Amino acid sequence: MSTFYELKPISKLFPNVSFVTEDTEVKVGKNDPFVPLNPFYVPQIDILEDLLVELTLDADGALGLVGETGTGKTEMVRYISHYLRRRLATVQIHCALRPEQIEGGMELRVKDGCSVSEYVEQAVVECYRDGGIVFFDEIDKASPELSASLHAVIDNKQWTLSNGTIVQPHPDTRVIVAANTIGDGASNRYITSQQLDSAIRSRISWTRLHYPSAEVEIDILRKQFSAIPISLASDLVKVANALRDALLGVDRLDDATDPVGEPFSTRTLVKWCSRIVGYKKSKTLLQTFYKAFLNGVSIEEHEIIIGMLQRHLTEDKMNSTLAEISQKGTRPVRGNSLQQALAAS
Numbered sequence: 001m002s003t004f005y006e007l008k009p010i011s012k013l014f015p016n017v018s019f020v021t022e023d024t025e026v027k028v029g030k031n032d033p034f035v036p037l038n039p040f041y042v043p044q045i046d047i048l049e050d051l052l053v054e055l056t057l058d059a060d061g062a063l064g065l066v067g068e069t070g071t072g073k074t075e076m077v078r079y080i081s082h083y084l085r086r087r088l089a090t091v092q093i094h095c096a097l098r099p100e101q102i103e104g105g106m107e108l109r110v111k112d113g114c115s116v117s118e119y120v121e122q123a124v125v126e127c128y129r130d131g132g133i134v135f136f137d138e139i140d141k142a143s144p145e146l147s148a149s150l151h152a153v154i155d156n157k158q159w160t161l162s163n164g165t166i167v168q169p170h171p172d173t174r175v176i177v178a179a180n181t182i183g184d185g186a187s188n189r190y191i192t193s194q195q196l197d198s199a200i201r202s203r204i205s206w207t208r209l210h211y212p213s214a215e216v217e218i219d220i221l222r223k224q225f226s227a228i229p230i231s232l233a234s235d236l237v238k239v240a241n242a243l244r245d246a247l248l249g250v251d252r253l254d255d256a257t258d259p260v261g262e263p264f265s266t267r268t269l270v271k272w273c274s275r276i277v278g279y280k281k282s283k284t285l286l287q288t289f290y291k292a293f294l295n296g297v298s299i300e301e302h303e304i305i306i307g308m309l310q311r312h313l314t315e316d317k318m319n320s321t322l323a324e325i326s327q328k329g330t331r332p333v334r335g336n337s338l339q340q341a342l343a344a345s
Helices: 045-056 073-084 099-103 123-130 144-149 214-224 230-248 266-278 285-292 299-312 322-327 337-344
Strands: 005-009 025-029 062-066 088-092 104-111 114-121 133-137 174-179 204-208
Touching (some): 025 073, 045 062, 045 204, 073 088, 088 123, 099 123, 099 144, 214 266, 230 299
Parallel strands (some): 133 174
Antiparallel strands (some): 005 025, 104 114
């Protein structure tokens, strides 16, 4: 299926965003978007701009997004696919995935009232041939066999499938990979991440994603949870950043002397807020914190983590429900109060 494109300056594509390279032009499909827009997603603008610029360059390998769990790698790819109106074929990598599983296989079909077995290509092969974004999520989970089979794809070269079929990449095909590590096998936390060989790592241009700024995270909470007061949203973001510092170090370089806890992603922050709102009359902030995060952390670390919580939430607030907090007159997350909350943080 052919897709027709037109060139658009990124400043016109995202009129409410201030880019450094605003005159950069990208190809945008003339069709309707293939990927629906997540109305709650707020992109990191510097990463968005980097990826848009990369997509204007000649394909000389894959684009790589690396970062902690929940930093928005997958959502960023879907966001770009939506606005560029490109097809998106996603492959979720795991250590048991074999090359032929991402290529296609024999399926039973009904023709003229009879059941026949025929070879059916997977969407990733079609997207590679016809143009679009091929996305390998968690590429650092790939087995040596799978990563070896993907060398040509990562390099935007001719792809020979396991059944001998030769697939040429479309000029508008781009390959994006995402991972928690760069495939160096050095992580003590992402223990299922594999060590990728240097040949495949050298074919990837990595962009590192960090957790969003406090301003962006408050904006994310504001979009999804209008019932949460602005002051409380700010406090919750402070808690999230304290937990990240405890695990990764203040520079977020994964160099904490005595790391505490598990990754506290934006996804986890949203999960906590969802429980705060869902249990607004029946459970306190502390009780919802256990549900969203602390029950999944080693019990030996609970006391330390509760201590961090107490530095940013008063005892009264921790032991109150959202309904009780709201009754005390704090304003909901609306209007210009965002700047006031940031100034106080």
